[in-house]
Amino acid sequence: MEFDFLEPVNDGIVNFINSLSSQELGSKIVLHTHDQFPDLSKINIAIIGVLEDRRNINMVNEVNLTAIRKKIYGMFPGNWDASIADLGDILAGDSVDDTYFALKKVVASLIKNKIIPIVLGGSQDLTYALYRAYDDLEQMVNLVSVDNRFDFGKENESVSANSYLTKIIIDEPNNLFNYCNIGYQTYYNSQEEIDLIEKLFFDAYRLGEISTNIALAEPVFRDADLVSIDLSSVKSSESGNLVSFEPNGFNGKEICSLARYSGISDKVSAFGIFNHNSTVHEAVLIAQIVWYFIEGYHYRSKEYPFGSRTNYLKYIVPLEEEELIFYKSDKTDRWWIEIPFVSNGSNKLKRNTLLPCSYDEYLCACNQELPERWWKAQRKNAL
Secondary structure (H helix, E strand, O other): OHHHHEEOOOHHHHHHHHOOOOOOHHHHOEEOOOOOOOOHHHOOEEEEEEEOOOOOOOOOOOOOOHHHHHHHHOOOOOOOOOOEEEEEEEEOOOOHHHHHHHHHHHHHHHHHOOOEEEEEOOOOOHHHHHHHOOHHHOOOEEEEEEOOOOOOOOOOOOOOOOOHHHHHHHOOOOOEEEEEEEEEOHHHOOHHHHHHHHHOOOEEEEHHHHHHOHHHHHHHHHOOOEEEEEHHHEOHHHHOOOOOOOOOOEOHHHHHHHHHHHHHOOOOOEEEEEOOOOOHHHHHHHHHHHHHHHHHHHOOOOOOOOOOHHHEEEEEEEOOOOEEEEEEEOOOOOEEEEOOOOOOOOOHHHHHOEEEEOHHHHHHHHOOOOOHHHHHHHHHHHO
């Protein structure tokens, strides 16, 4: 059984939860203990720790999730109806690849059972294992990384926290449809890497763009399957990470807003937080990020790709060489744009025929401007 890879929640956490009031979150979750394993048929969200950091030289403290768990479970939930379980930890294997294998198997099983894993790392190269969990699901994957770097590496370089994206792009089977970076900082990325993002028709938003208008990120998360947050994307004065100091980055409110966008997305099926140094100060912010993701999940509206287009208002925008078709939900006022589907013999791409967009992109189309994300998605569909 793949869940044999999971170690029970330690007794210290169990004792802490037993000391909480009935209103606090810890009293409302199901735990994997030495005596029992949760009935997953009743679970919507599963929290998993992964104690692996060997491929991030910037992480100087051993991975310890105790403080994070205590901060999460000591908070009060919203008016949630989600059933949450803490499945414990995946220990570091004899090799890093052993850890990847265990995480892949656990996450794949959860996703197949329509349970969303919240993965607490560990180093961000674990994102590669999360991506590989989709191998057997017969779908293309949209990956969104909240990170100040793109994490490209050399082609023959072993995967690490700073180079895992190259392995995702190169390795077979290649299930990656789109990658989007939220919050990159230009001085951490070479011009060659920035050009490569454009060449591959991927998306990237600078820190300043998102900080100025955080709503830009909402359609991106609405189209994501897997979301990976590098805590280094948050400035140290907000995260409390003084071990690897970052003077610039998202503030606490912004990173929690991005987590909420992730949770509210009907498509996001896996969520991870990585590259922290297990300090007590960071634990507070990580706990709030998790809280906001679960809060977002509570407000999912079950729209496209789960709903029907018949309940949407349809807008046709004629351009000189194209006719763009937009849909607006009469339930949430959110927007989508249709992408002409080009069959290439694969059924994996059918789910990408509607692309989430914003009202501003609709207005740009009305002014005869092609939305950039639509153009990139169409080019990828045609490949």
